[in-house]
Amino acid sequence: MKRFLMLTTLLLALAACSGHTVHRIEVDFLSFVPEANRSGTLDLTTAEVQVPDDPAGQLVPVPGAEALLEGTVRVKAEVANTGTLPAQVDLEVRMGPEGDTNLYDGVDGDLEAKRVSLTLDPGTTGTLDLSLDLAPGNPAFDLVKAGSFRIGARLNLSGEKVDYTLTQGEVVLRLKLFNLIPNP
Amino acid sequence: MKKLAVLLTLSLLGAGLAQGVRSLGMGGVALPGPSFAGSNPAYAAFPDTWGREGLALPVGLLRFLPAFSDTSPFTYLTDPNAFRTSFDLLSFYDQASHLGSFLLNPARSPDEVVFRLSAEGLSLTDGRGNNLMPTFQVGAVPEKPTALIPSPFLPIGVELGPGTYLAFGPFVGTQGVRVLPSPELAQALAGGSLNPCKASDPSPCYLEAGGSFASGVSLALGFSTPLPEVPGLGRVYLGARGEGFYGLGYVEASGKARPTFDPDGNVNGASYEVRYFISYPEYLESSLGLGGSGLGYGVRADLGVAVDGGQYAFGLGVRNLLGFSQWSGVEVEVKDGHETRTPTTRRSGFSAPAFFLNGAYRLPLEVGELLLAADASFGATAPAFHLGLEYALGPVALRTGLGVEGGLRFGLGAGLNLEAVTLDLALTTHQAPLVGGTVYGLALAVGF
Numbered sequence: 107m108k109r110f111l112m113l114t115t116l117l118l119a120l121a122a123c124s125g126h127t128v129h130r131i132e133v134d135f136l137s138f139v140p141e142a143n144r145s146g147t148l149d150l151t152t153a154e155v156q157v158p159d160d161p162a163g164q165l166v167p168v169p170g171a172e173a174l175l176e177g178t179v180r181v182k183a184e185v186a187n188t189g190t191l192p193a194q195v196d197l198e199v200r201m202g203p204e205g206d207t208n209l210y211d212g213v214d215g216d217l218e219a220k221r222v223s224l225t226l227d228p229g230t231t232g233t234l235d236l237s238l239d240l241a242p243g244n245p246a247f248d249l250v251k252a253g254s255f256r257i258g259a260r261l262n263l264s265g266e267k268v269d270y271t272l273t274q275g276e277v278v279l280r281l282k283l284f285n286l287i288p289n290p
Numbered sequence: 291m292k293k294l295a296v297l298l299t300l301s302l303l304g305a306g307l308a309q310g311v312r313s314l315g316m317g318g319v320a321l322p323g324p325s326f327a328g329s330n331p332a333y334a335a336f337p338d339t340w341g342r343e344g345l346a347l348p349v350g351l352l353r354f355l356p357a358f359s360d361t362s363p364f365t366y367l368t369d370p371n372a373f374r375t376s377f378d379l380l381s382f383y384d385q386a387s388h389l390g391s392f393l394l395n396p397a398r399s400p401d402e403v404v405f406r407l408s409a410e411g412l413s414l415t416d417g418r419g420n421n422l423m424p425t426f427q428v429g430a431v432p433e434k435p436t437a438l439i440p441s442p443f444l445p446i447g448v449e450l451g452p453g454t455y456l457a458f459g460p461f462v463g464t465q466g467v468r469v470l471p472s473p474e475l476a477q478a479l480a481g482g483s484l485n486p487c488k489a490s491d492p493s494p495c496y497l498e499a500g501g502s503f504a505s506g507v508s509l510a511l512g513f514s515t516p517l518p519e520v521p522g523l524g525r526v527y528l529g530a531r532g533e534g535f536y537g538l539g540y541v542e543a544s545g546k547a548r549p550t551f552d553p554d555g556n557v558n559g560a561s562y563e564v565r566y567f568i569s570y571p572e573y574l575e576s577s578l579g580l581g582g583s584g585l586g587y588g589v590r591a592d593l594g595v596a597v598d599g600g601q602y603a604f605g606l607g608v609r610n611l612l613g614f615s616q617w618s619g620v621e622v623e624v625k626d627g628h629e630t631r632t633p634t635t636r637r638s639g640f641s642a643p644a645f646f647l648n649g650a651y652r653l654p655l656e657v658g659e660l661l662l663a664a665d666a667s668f669g670a671t672a673p674a675f676h677l678g679l680e681y682a683l684g685p686v687a688l689r690t691g692l693g694v695e696g697g698l699r700f701g702l703g704a705g706l707n708l709e710a711v712t713l714d715l716a717l718t719t720h721q722a723p724l725v726g727g728t729v730y731g732l733a734l735a736v737g738f
Contacts, residue, residue, distance in 0.1 A: 124360075124378035124399040130417065134408035138556065284374045290367055 136275030163258030193265025315703015315716035316678025317691025330607025331529030344737025391731030397722030437613030524599030537586020569619025588615025604649030697721025
């Protein structure tokens with residue numbers, strides 16, 4: 107019975123599918139962050155902010171992840187140094203397995219997928235542009251390929267005061283379902 | 291798996307050779323005559339002067355040779371890598387359901403399918419920003435069994451006397467396949483917002499797929515006779531046919547998938563409902579083991595009338611004017627992973643008539659002759675309409691036509707009638723399933 111159902115499901119899933127078809131899944135995870143939480147100020151009292159607030163991050167299920175070809179994680183933030191001293195801002199993307207409850211503690215399999223830094227003089231603005239390519243051999247790729255993963259970002263300030271606005275947060279995955287077909 | 295593949299291929303084979311090449315060249319129009327006795331029993335005794343043509347060759351089978359890696363599943367055995375990069379299930383389905391034509395550009399799945407998920411909604415596009423609407427329908431999907439079984443494949447006919455015949459043969463075929471989004475899901479996909487899907491719980495957005503498949507052996511007893519000529523009208527033919535079947539397999543299935551939302555209105559998963567009924571003879575239970583063993587049978591009565599007026603001819607056939615069928619098996623409902631199985635007997639209604647009306651007119655010209663023809667099908671079958679014409683000059687004929695049959699189609703054709711052999715060639719078209727667009731094909735018939 108299960109085989110019959112699986113076969114039916116497979117036939118339906120493949121109805122618009124072929125060896126040349128790539129399924130691209132785009133998840134705009136920034137859109138799930140409330141508008142009010144996408145911008146703010148980092149200063150001496152609040153030197154760090156996590157997006158989303160929950161340290162467990164955002165869960166991203168990926169059906170058919172075994173067929174993953176490649177992917178990209180992209181996070182962008184506009185930063186303005188509104189203080190009187192030079193400031194350094196770090197943007198870090200962290201990923202973890204589905205069961206991880208804190209992406210930032212370095213236990214239960216979470217990892218730093220990528221980090222970028224920006225140094226700003228007082229009164230200047232800049233863009234933190236983080237682009238992470240997910241490709242075979244990359245630990246983050248293995249997390250995605252597990253079928254469900256968690257993702258979160260952290261902004262960190264070394265300095266006096268900066269204003270920030272997150273402008274992009276997106277995961278793009280490319281899958282080829284025909285890769286799931288075994289050899290005869 | 292192998293059994294299902296064989297059954298699927300056979301069912302498509304039956305559907306794929308349904309029309310003659312002359313008819314395809316005229317846009318699919320049905321010409322009065324014995325070729326369409328299946329749709330109008332009066333045509334069994336009708337003179338074969340209107341719709342005569344050679345034997346249609348299943349040239350579409352050529353596309354199942356491993357050289358055609360986009361349509362041949364056998365490439366999987368000869369070159370698995372080529373299969374993984376080139377095979378297209380939609381192209382295969384398209385070719386298999388049109389075996390009478392070698393498709394020049396079978397329906398092709400999109401190179402990229404993009405699912406974009408954001409808090410505002412979900413969009414499904416082809417990678418170039420065009421919305422992909424998963425809508426597809428072939429035939430009329432019956433909500434219950436019908437005595438209107440598919441035509442037998444390669445039937446054996448026996449003449450029992452003047453106008454009386456017996457026909458026996460296996461049948462196998464889909465009686466309809468449908469994939470359809472609910473209006474709310476269509477609206478959500480077109481607008482890129484999931485708000486229409488949150489209007490109620492469970493969500494009004496769902497994708498529904500359904501279809502039915504029947505196989506068995508049929509036995510038909512028919513009678514057709516000409517009546518005395520009616521002045522001013524022509525010779526009238528009457529026909530009646532009774533057809534019974536013994537079922538070898540019946541599947542009727544439908545499924546719905548709909549999104550589920552958390553209290554904040556975010557998508558948190560999907561729920562599935564699958565319902566299917568399956569029936570097959572008891573002796574297959576040991577090999578299939580699905581618990582669907584039971585008896586399937588049915589009988590129906592068809593009537594028809596046709597007129598041959600020399601310059602013109604027309605007819606009206608009514609299939610399944612009275613009929614009954616029933617299948618015993620098991621009905622299975624799967625909802626969110628929970629399965630319930632109920633032994634069930636599914637029965638048809640006692641009348642679900644399918645009407646078939648067609649006619650043709652010969653118009654002599656100064657040079658050559660023009661043949662105009664039209665047909666319409668309606669009632670308990672998917673509505674269809676065709677219009678075609680043929681210009682004949684000596685042994686050569688040129689044809690064209692158009693029709694509406696699950697989408698617009700047209701045809702171009704040519705015929706060569708030599709003394710020893712006849713050749714018919716047609717350029718056919720049909721709407722590509724799922725992805726839209728026009729698919730072209732070549733069909734060939736030979737007569738001796």
